[in-house]
Amino acid sequence: MANEDVKKLSDDVTELKAGFTRIAETLADLVRQRGQEAATKLQGSAEDAWGEAKQTFEGVKQKIHDEPVTAVFAAFGIGMLLGILLFGGRR
Numbered sequence: 001m002a003n004e005d006v007k008k009l010s011d012d013v014t015e016l017k018a019g020f021t022r023i024a025e026t027l028a029d030l031v032r033q034r035g036q037e038a039a040t041k042l043q044g045s046a047e048d049a050w051g052e053a054k055q056t057f058e059g060v061k062q063k064i065h066d067e068p069v070t071a072v073f074a075a076f077g078i079g080m081l082l083g084i085l086l087f088g089g090r091r
Helices: 002-065 068-087
Strands: none
Touching: 002 068
């Protein structure tokens, strides 16, 4: 009788190990799948952001080409402002 109980307990432990292995494999698959989904979304977002940045750059480039004098004064003003903000307290 004791041998039967030990045998049953051993079988139950073996079955439990197999169950935990299946759970671990399922979790690993789920994490892998979610990681791939996140990477795909991130790549799409990065491509969208890059497209917007290129569009903005082209717009700025066109604006500079259309109005070069205004662009020079704007760059000068921004440079002066940055100079005052960064080095204004130092003399």
